[in-house]
Amino acid sequence: MRDAIVRLDKAAKAFATPEGRQVKALDGIDLEVGRNEFITLLGPSGCGKTTLLQAISGFVELDSGRITIDGEDMTDRPPYKRPVNTVFQNYALFPHMTVGANVAYALEVAGVAKAERTERVKAALQMVGLEGMEGRLPRQLSGGQQQRVALARAIIARPKVLLLDEPLSALDKNLRQSMQLELKTLQHELGITFIFVTHDQQEALTMSDRVAVLSNGLIQQLDTPRTIYDHPASTFVANFVGASNLFEGRADGTTFVTNDGAPIQLASASAAGNATALIRPEQFFLKSYTDAYPAIDVTVEQIVFVGSSFELFGRTAAGRTLVAEIPATQRAAVGALDTGAQARWYYDPAMVHIIGGQAEVVA
Ligand SMILES: Nc1ncnc2c1ncn2[C@@H]1O[C@H](COP(=O)(O)OP(=O)(O)OP(=O)(O)O)[C@@H](O)[C@H]1O
Ligand SMILES: [Mg+2]
Structure with a gap:
């Protein structure tokens, strides 16, 4: 990458567990x-996300490998001398200090004069939508407001890189969704690089x-949200990001034959060999929109209404359970189905994605 601001080179960190094992939290x-990139580290609990952030902030010392920020080697530099700041999940505000004092803290430590501090606190609070709340104590704020104070405190010193470790996970769903969009807007306005940690795939996308996408201390795939979703590099990524129907079998030209003998049509020829075919639940249709759409026959086992769509569970003749997501606008077609009914689930061959190798199970 030509203009990388953060660069990790074979960063490795192992921890000795109290049980006497070694855990590779970062495996090179x-x-x-x-x-100015907004990059998200996504992965299951224990995969190394927090360790990776803390290696960048300097709170975790690497066993080997190097870290550069803006062209300068940070590997042996203490946390307070790195141009980064962190926002934590639990806000970590000083409870006895006002909002204004909490936000001003870093500037005070840096010896910024009072008049300038007051101005910058005002601007930072305005940026996170908390203007005029300088005098409150953290306990006089809601969880979402406290998280905004933590954010204002982290951006006031204009770090080059902001590290965010699951900053939204304590918030309820609606607040979380609006904060997601606000954070994105804020990142644009600030022109600061964000490295964001979550184990919520929707949030990441x-x-x-x-x-x-991380697992076991390794990056499994690094790509745009669309590529990660549409073209997962492994079955681990396919399973972790979004719901998946995975079929193990063999690709052979434009046909993929599942291990239980059912054909799946592909739009273009795939290299012959063992592989896994992926069809996302929303890629199934209850009717064929063109003559070219093939179908999989299932017995409908369960119909679940989830508001914007229906989740249909179906079983193939070979006993495989599949899931389809049908938009709620097609309620008439769904209403015609009962559990136990036979159905044809159509799909567009262009939307079948082939993953090399056999399916792995998400831990
Ligand atoms: N100080 C420590 N001592 C021993 N083991 C640790 C320490 N810190 C982390 N680990 C281990 O390293 C691995 C990675 O931990 P890390 O906190 O980076 O995971 P995470 O991806 O942030 O998980 P979560 O989503 O649960 O926050 C885990 O197996 C964890 O138990
Ligand atoms: Mg963590």
Whole structure:
């Protein structure tokens, strides 16, 4: 990457557990984060997300490998001398200090004069939608407001890179969704690089320029949200990001034959060999929109209404359970189905994605 602001080169960190094992929290990570990029680290609990952030902030010391920020080697530099700041999940505000004092803290430590501090606190609070709340104590604010104070406190010193470790996970769903969009807007306005951690795949897809999917201390795939979703590089990524119907079998030209002998049509020829075919639930239709759409025959087992859509569970003749997501606008077609009914689930061959190798199970 030409204009990388953060660069990790074979970053490795192992922890000795109290049970006497070694855990590779970072197993030799190479990563380049672009200037002003919003990048998200996504992965299951324990995969190394927090360790990776803390290696960048300097709170975790690497066993080996190097970290550069804006062209300068940070590997041996203490946290307070790195041009980064962190926003944590639990806000970590000083409870006895007012909002204004909390936000001003870093400037005070840096010896910024009072008049300038007051101005900058005002601007930072305005940026996060909390103007005029300088005098309140953290306990006089809602959870969402406290998280905004934490954000204002982290951006006031204009770090080059902002690290955010699951900053929204304590918020309820609606607030969380509006904060997701606000954070994205704020990042644009500030022109600061954001490295954001979540284990919520929807959040990662919504907010990020690129998503790094991690497991076991390794980056499994690093790509735009659309590529991660439409072209997962492995069955682990396919399973972790979005719901998946995965079929193990063999690709052979434009036909894929599942291990239980059912054909799946492909739009273009795939290299012959063992592979896994992926059809996302929303790629199934209850009717064929063109003559060219093939179908999979299922027995409908369950119909679940989830508001904007229906989730249909169906079983193939070979006993495989599949899931289809049908938009709620097609309620008439869904209403015609009962559990136990036979149905044809159509799909567009162009939307079948082939993943090399056999399916792995998400831990
Ligand atoms: N100080 C420590 N001592 C021992 N093991 C640790 C320490 N910190 C982290 N680990 C281990 O390293 C691995 C990665 O931990 P990390 O906190 O980076 O995961 P995470 O992806 O942030 O998970 P979560 O989503 O639960 O926050 C885990 O197996 C964890 O148990
Ligand atoms: Mg963590």
